[in-house]
Amino acid sequence: MSTLNGTQARVFPVWQNRVRMRVLTKGSGPALVFFHGPWGLHWDPFLDTLSQHFTVHAPEHPGTTPGAPDDIYHLDNLWDLILCYDELLDQLGLEGAAFVGHSFGAMVACEVAAAYPRRAGRLALIDPIGLWRDDAPVVNWMMLNPQELPGHIFRDPASAGAKQLFVETEDEEARVTAQVGLTWAMGSTGKFIWPIPDKGLKKRIHRVKAPTLLIWGAEDRLVPPVYAEEFTRHIAGARVETVKETGHAPHLEQPAAVASLVRDFLRTAPAR
Amino acid sequence: MKISAFHLMPHRELPADFEKRYPSVWVTPPWWELADPARVGQYYNWTLDELLFAARAGFDGVCTNEHHQNAYGFMPSPNIMGAVLAKATNDLPVAVVQMGSTLPTQNPPIRVAEEYAMLDCISGGRLVAGLPLGSPMDVNLCYGITPMEHRERYREAFALTMKAWQAREIFAWNGRYYQLANVNLWPRPIQQPHPPVWVPGSGSISTFDFAVDNEVCYCFLSYSGAKSAKGMMNGYWDVVTKKGRDANPYRAGFLQLVAVADTDARAEELYARHVEYFYHKCLHVPAVWFAPPGNQDYRSLQATARNPMRRPENPKELRYRDFVEKGYVIAGSPATVRQRLEEEVVKGLRVGNLMVLLQIGSMPHELTLQNMDLFAREVLPSLRGFWEQEGWTNHWWPERLRKRASASTSLSGEAVLNPSREEALIPSPPVGERAAVRAEALASSDEARAE
Numbered sequence: 001m002s003t004l005n006g007t008q009a010r011v012f013p014v015w016q017n018r019v020r021m022r023v024l025t026k027g028s029g030p031a032l033v034f035f036h037g038p039w040g041l042h043w044d045p046f047l048d049t050l051s052q053h054f055t056v057h058a059p060e061h062p063g064t065t066p067g068a069p070d071d072i073y074h075l076d077n078l079w080d081l082i083l084c085y086d087e088l089l090d091q092l093g094l095e096g097a098a099f100v101g102h103s104f105g106a107m108v109a110c111e112v113a114a115a116y117p118r119r120a121g122r123l124a125l126i127d128p129i130g131l132w133r134d135d136a137p138v139v140n141w142m143m144l145n146p147q148e149l150p151g152h153i154f155r156d157p158a159s160a161g162a163k164q165l166f167v168e169t170e171d172e173e174a175r176v177t178a179q180v181g182l183t184w185a186m187g188s189t190g191k192f193i194w195p196i197p198d199k200g201l202k203k204r205i206h207r208v209k210a211p212t213l214l215i216w217g218a219e220d221r222l223v224p225p226v227y228a229e230e231f232t233r234h235i236a237g238a239r240v241e242t243v244k245e246t247g248h249a250p251h252l253e254q255p256a257a258v259a260s261l262v263r264d265f266l267r268t269a270p271a272r
Numbered sequence: 273m274k275i276s277a278f279h280l281m282p283h284r285e286l287p288a289d290f291e292k293r294y295p296s297v298w299v300t301p302p303w304w305e306l307a308d309p310a311r312v313g314q315y316y317n318w319t320l321d322e323l324l325f326a327a328r329a330g331f332d333g334v335c336t337n338e339h340h341q342n343a344y345g346f347m348p349s350p351n352i353m354g355a356v357l358a359k360a361t362n363d364l365p366v367a368v369v370q371m372g373s374t375l376p377t378q379n380p381p382i383r384v385a386e387e388y389a390m391l392d393c394i395s396g397g398r399l400v401a402g403l404p405l406g407s408p409m410d411v412n413l414c415y416g417i418t419p420m421e422h423r424e425r426y427r428e429a430f431a432l433t434m435k436a437w438q439a440r441e442i443f444a445w446n447g448r449y450y451q452l453a454n455v456n457l458w459p460r461p462i463q464q465p466h467p468p469v470w471v472p473g474s475g476s477i478s479t480f481d482f483a484v485d486n487e488v489c490y491c492f493l494s495y496s497g498a499k500s501a502k503g504m505m506n507g508y509w510d511v512v513t514k515k516g517r518d519a520n521p522y523r524a525g526f527l528q529l530v531a532v533a534d535t536d537a538r539a540e541e542l543y544a545r546h547v548e549y550f551y552h553k554c555l556h557v558p559a560v561w562f563a564p565p566g567n568q569d570y571r572s573l574q575a576t577a578r579n580p581m582r583r584p585e586n587p588k589e590l591r592y593r594d595f596v597e598k599g600y601v602i603a604g605s606p607a608t609v610r611q612r613l614e615e616e617v618v619k620g621l622r623v624g625n626l627m628v629l630l631q632i633g634s635m636p637h638e639l640t641l642q643n644m645d646l647f648a649r650e651v652l653p654s655l656r657g658f659w660e661q662e663g664w665t666n667h668w669w670p671e672r673l674r675k676r677a678s679a680s681t682s683l684s685g686e687a688v689l690n691p692s693r694e695e696a697l698i699p700s701p702p703v704g705e706r707a708a709v710r711a712e713a714l715a716s717s718d719e720a721r722a723e
Contacts (some may be wrong), residue, residue, distance in 0.1 A: 041582070044289075069570035070570065072420065073420075073424070076448065097570045142419070142564045142565050143413065143558075143560065143561065143564060144560065145559065145560045146560065147559055176574065176577045180570075180573050180574050180577050183565045183567070183573055183577075184566075184570055184573060185565075186565035186566070187419060187420050187564075187565035187566025187567070188420070188566065190418070190419065190420065190564075190565055190566055191418055191420045191566060193412075194412070194416070194417075194418040194419065194566075195412070195416040196420075217482055
């Protein structure tokens with residue numbers, strides 16, 4: 001166990017000890033698991049705010065933990081990944097925790113909630129992927145030039161939120177670390193969604209029993225907000241909150257607003 | 273030396289403002305705006321005729337390759353082209369170099385082993401089996417293979433291919449990506465234990481190891497010439513030495529763009545616009561598509577991030593004279609081309625299997641034949657004997673073609689219809705006097721077809 005940015009960092013071996021999953025934990029109160037997006041885990045103001053009300057556990061997707069990039073090669077497909085998360089939640093002793101996920105991580109949260117309906121007490125999905133509409137294709141961010149990426153993820157690529165993902169630094173070593181980390185995180189998450197992020201969630205999503213909130217950036221340029229309709233169509237009782245003046249990462253562009261949406265939902269939504 | 277004519281089969285008539293109007297030559301170029309099937313049929317026939325011309329003019333091999341959804345070079349199935357070439361060259365001592373069919377885009381990948389075995393049988397054992405990884409544009413972007421799985425799939429398919437060619441018993445393959453309960457290849461190749469294997473690479477250290485461990489010919493398919501390839505090829509030879517292998521120059525292949533004319537000045541007049549077309553339009557691809565996230569392993573990714581200057585120049589800012597000066601293209605009089613090829617490529621990189629790209633970008637059919645003809649008459653003969661003098665054997669060349677005499681080339685100029693098996697296995701007698709090949713003679717058949 002060690003500390004990282006004020007969090008407690010623990011590593012849990014899963015998958016016959018072939019995959020090491022690091023989890024950052026902070027706060028007190030009911031358990032909340034945060035599934036990060038395709039650009040890696042950053043302990044950001046959104047998570048920090050949530051940790052004032054919840055015990056936030058933020059696992060790093062396999063392959064994205066520093067020092068363990070090749071762990072990702074031990075997973076062949078989404079089924080392997082979901083089983084890893086099940087093993088991890090067992091080790092964390094979590095049953096019925098709140099799941100919060102962003103983008104790719106929201107898809108994983110939804111998949112785990114569909115595979116193991118009792119694992120998820122409540123589900124908050126921020127601009128999730130996982131479904132597909134021919135009339136509104138999800139943009140493949142892995143095909144974008146790095147310079148184009150901030151403008152696609154964020155409404156305002158110059159915002160403080162954007163700086164969380166796209167570190168600007170004069171330090172050569174820090175620049176390399178950030179660039180490699182970002183690319184490898186996209187590769188390691190992309191392994192489960194290439195070339196189209198529809199891997200059968202539509203066949204399983206009806207199994208989700210947790211009360212569900214969808215949060216969507218009104219100006220999401222990667223995953224058009226019409227996908228909110230797809231999710232609400234498939235998950236009984238799900239409702240949608242659209243966050244104005246944000247793109248694909250509303251929790252980074254407006255951390256306080258999105259954190260209070262999540263908090264209110266987790267506190268008030270009736271358990272099923 | 274073995275010297276082969278390489279061909280990409282590009283779109284030869286892209287609009288002048290192509291690279292400004294469209295985001296990429298690969299993956300996304302709109303067919304309906306840019307191409308016409310009948311005209312493209314002409315390109316394919318020109319390509320085949322150019323390679324057959326090269327075969328008759330005395331090249332040691334003819335090369336095809338696989339790419340998808342692009343205007344840069346669109347032979348989605350190199351083996352269709354290879355089949356035509358194999359059949360039509362049965363009277364010639366020329367290798368059919370498939371450079372080649374990409375394993376990760378075939379499912380199951382034994383399809384490549386099967387088709388290569390067919391080509392080896394049709395050609396009477398003249399196949400060189402190129403087994404490329406395939407470009408990320410083709411494999412990841414067009415054919416949907418996950419970038420992170422690209423290399424793993426390739427390596428598994430490679431092992432399966434080698435076993436499928438050689439196994440005496442029917443076997444089951446229970447792989448990570450491929451499962452086949454009954455592998456029993458029909459046909460098997462003539463060449464035993466298997467056709468010579470070439471693996472193209474682009475300088476990654478893991479591919480050097482792979483090439484040496486598997487005893488294949490490592491080929492660097494470069495568009496930026498020998499000068500910039502020097503460090504990379506040195507790295508390869510270091511691995512060869514470290515692993516205790518001999519320095520046989522035939523362990524290495526290299527692709528070089530070449531344009532020959534009577535004089536250096538004439539070469540510029542004839543070829544400048546086609547060279548610029550190639551670098552400005554045919555290579556117009558967003559940089560990230562060459563390495564989508566996950567395609568490079570973590571260590572290579574770190575190396576690239578630390579040293580982002582691997583491609584310091586933007587070819588779009590270079591002109592013909594820059595390309596020639598930097599060696600991207602070796603162009604000029606026969607004397608210039610001979611000297612530069614020998615110094616920079618053959619000796620400089622220690623290359624035994626040279627591939628030359630003589631149809632460049634928009635280069636029209638007639639000019640391509642002229643370029644091939646001049647190269648075959650004025651350049652090729654002086655290079656051919658280069659490594660043989662040192663006594664090296666080209667284990668990476670079809671055995672029955674290794675001993676080709678330096679000076680002799682077959683130039684019957686006539687297609688042999690349905691050669692019998694016996695005839696096919698006997699190389700044609702050398703033609704004593706080498707008359708200049710009349711390009712028109714071959715071109716006429718195409719004009720007739722075009723009408």
